[in-house]
Amino acid sequence: SKAFSLVMQPGECVIFWSTLMHGSLPHTGGPKDYRMGFATRYVPTQVEVYPDLGDVSEYGGTIPLDDYASVLVSGKDEYGINKLTDRNRRGQPFTPWDFRESFSS
8 A cells, every 4th residue: 555656767776675575567668778676785794695506596597606706895804705806797896985975065
């Protein structure tokens, strides 16, 4: 009874907590007019991400994890149990983003 539609324009995004019940209507755009999802999780470095898995299988597909790694966003990794990277999959380095600088004008 509290559900509502969120109509977004190209280039907009929505961020919500993972436990929020959500859904969408079928995508009707063409191949260059696509929707993209981005899921992120923040976990302490002592948490093993995808323990003992070489790939992830969901929804009828399998994704090998060879090219994926975690990104340390704060602090120091004292455990060394997860593969870490400081670059995206195109080889570009991640740069720090300061929320305060982005909205200070």
